[in-house]
Amino acid sequence: MIAPQLCVTALSKAFGGVLAVDQVSFDLEAGKVNSIIGPNGAGKTTLLNLLTGIYAPSAGRVDFEGAEVTGLAPHRLAARGMARTFQNLQIFFNMSALENVMVGRHLRERTGWFAALLRSPGLRAGERESRDEAAALMRFVGLDAFLDAQADAMPYGALKRLEIARALGGRPKLLLLDEPAAGLNPTETQAIDALILRLAQSGVTVVLVEHNMRLVMGVSDHIVVLDYGRKLCEGTADEVRNDPRVIEAYLGSTEAA
Amino acid sequence: MDWRAPRTGGLALLAAVILVLPFALINNYWYEVAILIGINAIVCVGLNLLIGYAGQISLGHAGFFGLGAYGSAILTARYGWPPAAALAATTGGVALLALVVGRPILKLKGHYLAMATLGMGIIISIVVVTEDRLTGGPDGMSVPAFTLFGLGLAGERTWYWVTGGALLAAVWLALNLVDSPAGRALRALHGSEIGAQVSGIDPTRAKVGIFVISAVFASIAGSMTAHYSGFITPGKVGFFHSIELVTMVVFGGMASTFGAVIGAATLTLLPQLLTALKEYEMVVFGAVMIATMVFLPRGFLPSLMSELKKRRK
Amino acid sequence: MNAQLAQFLLSGLTIGAIYALVALGFAIIYNASHVINFAQGEFVMIGGMATVAFAGAGLPLALAIPAAVLGAVAVGLALEKFAVEPARGASVVTLIIITIGASILLRGLATLVWDKKLHALQPFSGNQPIELAGATILPQSLWVLGVSLAVLLLLGLFFSRTLTGKAMLATSHNPLAAQLCGINVRFVLLLSFGLSAALGAIAGILIAPITLTSWDVGVMLGLKGFAAAILGGLGSGAGAVVGGLALGIVESLGAGYLSSAYKDAIAFVIILAVLFFMPSGLFGKKSAERV
Numbered sequence: 001m002i003a004p005q006l007c008v009t010a011l012s013k014a015f016g017g018v019l020a021v022d023q024v025s026f027d028l029e030a031g032k033v034n035s036i037i038g039p040n041g042a043g044k045t046t047l048l049n050l051l052t053g054i055y056a057p058s059a060g061r062v063d064f065e066g067a068e069v070t071g072l073a074p075h076r077l078a079a080r081g082m083a084r085t086f087q088n089l090q091i092f093f094n095m096s097a098l099e100n101v102m103v104g105r106h107l108r109e110r111t112g113w114f115a116a117l118l119r120s121p122g123l124r125a126g127e128r129e130s131r132d133e134a135a136a137l138m139r140f141v142g143l144d145a146f147l148d149a150q151a152d153a154m155p156y157g158a159l160k161r162l163e164i165a166r167a168l169g170g171r172p173k174l175l176l177l178d179e180p181a182a183g184l185n186p187t188e189t190q191a192i193d194a195l196i197l198r199l200a201q202s203g204v205t206v207v208l209v210e211h212n213m214r215l216v217m218g219v220s221d222h223i224v225v226l227d228y229g230r231k232l233c234e235g236t237a238d239e240v241r242n243d244p245r246v247i248e249a250y251l252g253s254t255e256a257a
Numbered sequence: 258m259d260w261r262a263p264r265t266g267g268l269a270l271l272a273a274v275i276l277v278l279p280f281a282l283i284n285n286y287w288y289e290v291a292i293l294i295g296i297n298a299i300v301c302v303g304l305n306l307l308i309g310y311a312g313q314i315s316l317g318h319a320g321f322f323g324l325g326a327y328g329s330a331i332l333t334a335r336y337g338w339p340p341a342a343a344l345a346a347t348t349g350g351v352a353l354l355a356l357v358v359g360r361p362i363l364k365l366k367g368h369y370l371a372m373a374t375l376g377m378g379i380i381i382s383i384v385v386v387t388e389d390r391l392t393g394g395p396d397g398m399s400v401p402a403f404t405l406f407g408l409g410l411a412g413e414r415t416w417y418w419v420t421g422g423a424l425l426a427a428v429w430l431a432l433n434l435v436d437s438p439a440g441r442a443l444r445a446l447h448g449s450e451i452g453a454q455v456s457g458i459d460p461t462r463a464k465v466g467i468f469v470i471s472a473v474f475a476s477i478a479g480s481m482t483a484h485y486s487g488f489i490t491p492g493k494v495g496f497f498h499s500i501e502l503v504t505m506v507v508f509g510g511m512a513s514t515f516g517a518v519i520g521a522a523t524l525t526l527l528p529q530l531l532t533a534l535k536e537y538e539m540v541v542f543g544a545v546m547i548a549t550m551v552f553l554p555r556g557f558l559p560s561l562m563s564e565l566k567k568r569r570k
Numbered sequence: 571m572n573a574q575l576a577q578f579l580l581s582g583l584t585i586g587a588i589y590a591l592v593a594l595g596f597a598i599i600y601n602a603s604h605v606i607n608f609a610q611g612e613f614v615m616i617g618g619m620a621t622v623a624f625a626g627a628g629l630p631l632a633l634a635i636p637a638a639v640l641g642a643v644a645v646g647l648a649l650e651k652f653a654v655e656p657a658r659g660a661s662v663v664t665l666i667i668i669t670i671g672a673s674i675l676l677r678g679l680a681t682l683v684w685d686k687k688l689h690a691l692q693p694f695s696g697n698q699p700i701e702l703a704g705a706t707i708l709p710q711s712l713w714v715l716g717v718s719l720a721v722l723l724l725l726g727l728f729f730s731r732t733l734t735g736k737a738m739l740a741t742s743h744n745p746l747a748a749q750l751c752g753i754n755v756r757f758v759l760l761l762s763f764g765l766s767a768a769l770g771a772i773a774g775i776l777i778a779p780i781t782l783t784s785w786d787v788g789v790m791l792g793l794k795g796f797a798a799a800i801l802g803g804l805g806s807g808a809g810a811v812v813g814g815l816a817l818g819i820v821e822s823l824g825a826g827y828l829s830s831a832y833k834d835a836i837a838f839v840i841i842l843a844v845l846f847f848m849p850s851g852l853f854g855k856k857s858a859e860r861v
Contacts, residue, residue, distance in 0.1 A: 052455060078457035090455075092448030094512070095441070102438075103445045107457035109438035113466055116437035117430045123437060130438070163452075170457060314663050361846045367662045368606050369845050372800060376841040379793070383835045496789070500670050507667055536682060543675025550668045551656045 003066065005030035005205055006051075006174060011060035013043075013050055020046040022229040023060070028207065028222070030173070033200045035208040035216045037240075038226035039249060044209045045087060047226065048178050051207075052084045053077045064174070079107055083172035085163040087179040087209075093152040097143065097162055100151050101134035104169020137165040141195055157188040164195065168204075175199065176207040181215055189215060217241065225249070264432050267515050271428060275421040279414075288413035290529055292485060295420035296478045298521035299427045301505045302514055303474025306431055308503065309511030310440065311467045312447030313363065314371045316499050317378020321472040323385055323494025324351050325479025330400040330489050331391055340403045344480050348473055355472035356465060363464040375496070382494040397490030400483045416485045423481065424518070427474060431514045434470075443467055444512075508549050510556030519558055573704035578826040579819060580702065584711040584780070586818020587718040588614075591773035592795025593802065593810035594725070595766035601742035601805050602762035605654060605665050609673035611792020612680075613770025616642045618783030619680060621775050622689045631694065639771045645676065646767025650760050673792070680785040691778035714776045721772060722811060729807070738762065742805070790834065794821075797837040801844050803854025812852060 004027035013021040021043045028034050036044050049055045051062060053074040061070045064080060072080075083104070092100050102109075109130055110116075115123045135147055141161040146154055154162065160180055167175055177196070181189045189212060196219050199206055210216050216223065216237075223240045225232040227249045233240060240246055282288050300322055307313050328347030332338040338346070362373045385392050392398060403410040410419060434440045442463050445453035450460055483489045492498070501524065509520020527545065531538050553560045592610060599607045620638035625631060653672050657664060694713050699706040729735035741748040741758045749755050773791075774783065781787075798817040802809025817837055825833035844851060 054451065073459075074451070074454040075457050075459045078455055084455050086452070090449040090452030092445050092452060094448045095444055099441055099444075103441050103453065103456050103458070106438060106442055106445075111438045111442065113434075113439055113470065116434045116439040117470075119433040119437070126438070127436070166452075166456065308663065314666070316666070362842075365845055365849065368666075368804070369800075369849055371606075371662065371666055372796070372841055373845045375793075376797075376838040376845075379838045380835050380842075383832065383838075387831045496793075500667075500674075503663075504667060504671075507663065511663075537678070539674050539678025540682065541678075543671045543673070543678055546671025547653050547668050547675065550660070550664045550671070551653070554657070554660055554664050 002029065004028055005065055006207075007063040008051070009061045009063070011047070011050055011062065012058050013046055013055055014058045020229050021050060021057075024226070024229070024231045025060075026224050026231060026234055028205060030205050031200070031203050032221040033196060033206045033208065033219050034222045034224065035210060035220040036224050036226060037210065037213075037216055038232070041228075042226040043229040044226055045178060046229075048084070048176055048207075048209055052082060052176060078170060078172075081170075081173035082176065083167035083170055083174070084176040085160070085167050085178055085180060087182060089159055089163060091151050091159050091163060095151055097138065097146050097149045097151050097154060098131065098134050100162055101137050101165045101169055102130045104137075104166035105130055105133060107170050134165075134169065137168050138162075140168070140198070141165045142191060157184050160184065160192070161195070168199075172204060174205045174207065176209075178209050179211065180208070181210060181212045193218060264436070268425070268429060268432065271515070271518065272425055275425065279417065282417075285413045288417050290526070292413065292416050292420045294522045294525045295417075295424045296482050296485075297502070297505060297525050298424050298518045299420075299478040299481075300475045300502055301509065301517040301521040302424075302427045302431045303471035304502055305506045305509070305511065305514060305517035306434065306443070307467050307471040308506050309513065309517070310435060310447065311443040311464060313464060313468070314367075314503075315374040315378075315468075315471070316371050316496070316503060317374040317376070317381070318471070318475050318502050319494055319496070319498035320378035320381035321351055321355065321475040322479040322482075322498070322502075323381060323491070324354070325476030326483040326489045326493065327385055327392055327479075328476070329480035330398055330483045333401050333484075334398060335391065340401070340484060341405055344403075344477070347480055348476050351476035352469050352473050355469040359465040359468040359472075360461065363461060363468055375499075378499050379496055382491060382496070385494050386491045392491070395491060397488060399488050400486070402487065403484035410484065416481075420481065420485075423477070428514055428518065435514065439463070439466070447512075504546050504549075508545075508553075508557055510558035510560075513556065513558050516556055516558035520556070523557070574826070576703040577705035578822045580705050580707050580711065582819035582822030583815060584707075584714050584818070585777070585822065586815035587714050588773045588777045588791070588814070589795050589798040589817050590811045590814025591718055591721065591769050591776075592791060593798035593814045594722075594807060595769040596796055596799040597802075597805055597807050597810040598738075598762050598769070599766045600799075602738065602759050603654065605669065606796070607649075607763075607766065608666065608669040608792065608796075609649060609676060610766065610770055610795060611788030611790070612673050612676040613642045613646060613767045613788070614774035614777075614791050614795075615680060615783065615785065615788035616645055616676070616767075617771030617774030618691060618778035618787065619684055619689065619774075619785070620771075621778065622691050622783060623684060625691070631692070635775055638775060639768055642767045642771035642774075643764045646763040647760055649767075650763035654763070655756070655759070673788070677785055677788070684785065686785055688782045688784045689778075690782055691775070693779040708780060710776075710779045714780075717772065717776055721769070725807070734761070794837045797841045800841055801851055803851030806851070806853040809851055809853035 006028040009025050010023045011021055012023055024047060036047060038044055050057050053072050056071045061068060069077060069080060110123055110126045138147055141164050143158060143161055143165065146158055181192050193215055196206060220237055223237060224234040225240055225246050232245055232249060233243050278291060282291055304318050307315055325347055328350060329343045332343035332346060333340050358377060365373050386395055410416065442458045445458060446460055446463055454460060505520040505524045506517050508524060510516025528538055531541055592614060595610050596607060599605060617638050620641045621634045624634035624637050649672055653668050657668055693710040695709045699708055729739055737753045738758050738761065741753055741755055745755050794817065798813035799810050801817060802813025817840060821833060821836045824836045
């Protein structure tokens with residue numbers, strides 16, 4: 001039995017009097033596709049923000065690859081191999097698409113000030129490498145048509161994939177996707193579906209927060225269900241689909257997924 | 258918004274302008290104006306990295322300029338240091354100050370950041386005026402000429418070439434920085450601080466770094482002014498000069514190194530052209546500031562470039 | 571009480587009351603529009619200079635003062651209409667530059683309309699110093715404190731009892747909701763600039779007999795009023811008043827006991843200290859960022 005890659009223990013987050021995340025615990029194995037689902041307001045995005053350092057937890061702990069990472073700032077978590085995308089796009093609209101993806105590689109680039117000011121040969125070589133890799137990532141997510149585009153000229157669906165390409169730039173071990181299919185039409189959703197499977201095959205651990213049940217049931221190895229900030233249950237797609245508590249909480253409603 | 262002129266093209270054009278300009282400078286007065294433009298442009302290029310690319314704000318950069326000027330002045334005039342050593346020590350000192358002060362200041366954002374830099378700049382100018390035994394107070398102090406290995410740099414023509422060369426170097430460094438991982442990190446912070454953070458960028462380290470770099474540009478420009486003019490007064494250290502610098506950057510076009518140069522040139526020339534209307538200088542300057550921000554919020558050069566792009570289609 | 575301490579406290583309170591009025595002006599405009607009006611100090615200048623001009627032209631003080639205040643209000647309204655409103659929704663940097671540009675423009679106009687000399691305004695009720703707790707206080711200082719207090723009480727009544735005042739408060743809390751309730755937000759904005767201009771002008775008129783007035787007297791007063799507003803918590807009216815008084819007293823004590831040369835620096839050191847250690851000031855609200 002391999003040790004889990006991500007251990008979340010009794011994680012809680014209170015905003016004033018509201019307990020958005022309440023004593024949530026679960027373990028995730030490396031290389032699997034995990035989904036976090038739940039009705040609106042269940043605390044999914046808050047949980048994601050806690051895991052990626054955007055919020056500091058009120059209680060509980062998070063361990064990643066055996067080391068405690070509770071409360072670390074987002075850039076430090078990135079250094080440990082965590083990457084994420086956002087429900088509300090955090091694209092750099094003041095840069096080109098390629099540059100957006102290159103920023104994802106930041107931790108693997110030469111980031112020194114002097115090398116930058118003087119444009120050393122090492123830096124120039126690094127820039128070429130960065131551009132090539134960024135272009136390759138854009139092709140991997142299916143953005144061949146936008147290699148020369150400016151970010152502010154790209155359609156919404158492409159931008160969602162751009163954010164994923166950026167997140168992949170750092171060669172993350174754990175990739176957290178916050179509603180990657182939100183706002184996409186069925187064709188685009190299928191493309192994301194296929195992309196997530198490709199990602200899983202490449203060995204990246206994926207954590208998916210999603211509303212789209214067809215997508216979730218189709219790609220997930222492991223699902224955690226939240227309701228009112230608490231973990232309702234977890235398990236495989238079949239286990240979760242048939243759990244009466246989950247059905248009662250929200251699958252029973254006419255979720256046109 | 259990618260209307261930047263190709264790097265080498267723009268740099269070559271600037272070099273050409275600098276080489277050819279002396280034919281239009283008919284007397285010492287206009288050389289002086291050209292040198293002043295060059296000095297302001299060096300500060301603005303650095304300040305633009307902070308304001309335009311990194312998306313921060315500083316209403317106190319005249320403070321760094323003044324520290325550069327007074328540092329060189331005091332070390333050479335009062336303590337007899339060789340000017341080159343004084344320049345190095347002053348620049349290092351200002352860099353250190355910017356590093357120390359920058360950390361807490363750059364954790365602030367928006368209006369609060371503006372006010373903190375304002376406070377910093379004004380404190381520096383008050384210290385300069387008050388410590389009159391060292392600085393000569395409101396009347397200023399004289400500064401010996403810059404000498405290197407016994408050779409003196411003096412006179413309008415010499416300083417024109419020195420300033421021109423320094424400006425080219427400053428622009429080259431800035432262009433390099435923008436197109437580098439460190440530069441992209443700054444632009445990413447401006448685009449979306451959270452997006453930058455999750456990509457591994459440490460916002461404080463990046464912001465403090467560019468703050469220090471822009472302070473160094475300002476400090477060196479200040480030291481140059483002190484030696485060129487042979488005299489330095491507190492006027493250049495104050496709030497009004499800080500505002501002038503920010504206006505030059507914003508007018509020229511944020512996130513544009515060449516825009517910063519054009520902004521510096523335009524707003525340095527403006528008061529010179531208005532000397533006939535000396536009394537109206539403040540009114541015109543204030544009106545220009547308001548009008549630019551209301552009608553050309555992205556600045557002169559970017560607006561011009563998008564107009565040209567639109568016409569081309 | 572030690573006579574010297576009493577002296578410092580009294581003069582600190584006097585100038586503190588002025589800072590409080592200026593800071594209130596900042597707070598009112600900031601609340602209505604999230605704009606920091608760097609031209610606030612110019613209203614102070616206009617108040618003093620216009621009164622001097624009107625009095626010099628033969629008007630009795632009782633007429634010169636309201637005329638000057640009205641003049642300042644007109645300038646405030648013009649500022650909002652022609653400089654701030656066209657740039658609604660612009661970035662922080664843009665708005666800062668606009669109001670700084672306006673302050674430069676107004677100072678330039680002041681040198682054209684009037685001149686660059688220092689001017690004295692006659693004290694409202696004579697110059698005989700009054701003895702109080704071992705210290706001497708000018709009658710003008712009593713005017714400053716008295717009128718400031720009256721202004722504060724009136725403002726308090728305005729915001730809590732009148733419909734317009736409540737509308738302004740509502741707008742400062744949530745402009746969209748206020749609009750949906752039928753409040754004319756653009757009118758509230760104009761009103762806030764007019765009101766702040768009046769406050770600044772009154773402050774300028776009150777202090778002119780003590781400290782003289784000139785075309786650039788607004789720069790430092792404006793910046794210090796702003797320091798007081800930050801100290802009290804940007805956007806809080808009570809904070810502006812407490813911040814103003816506190817700043818005046820600290821400045822006076824600092825100049826008296828520590829170093830009079832660095833008196834002006836005190837306000838800015840306070841700005842930095844507040845921003846580093848408690849950015850929301852004494853009374854401001856701490857805001858959480860939602861992602």
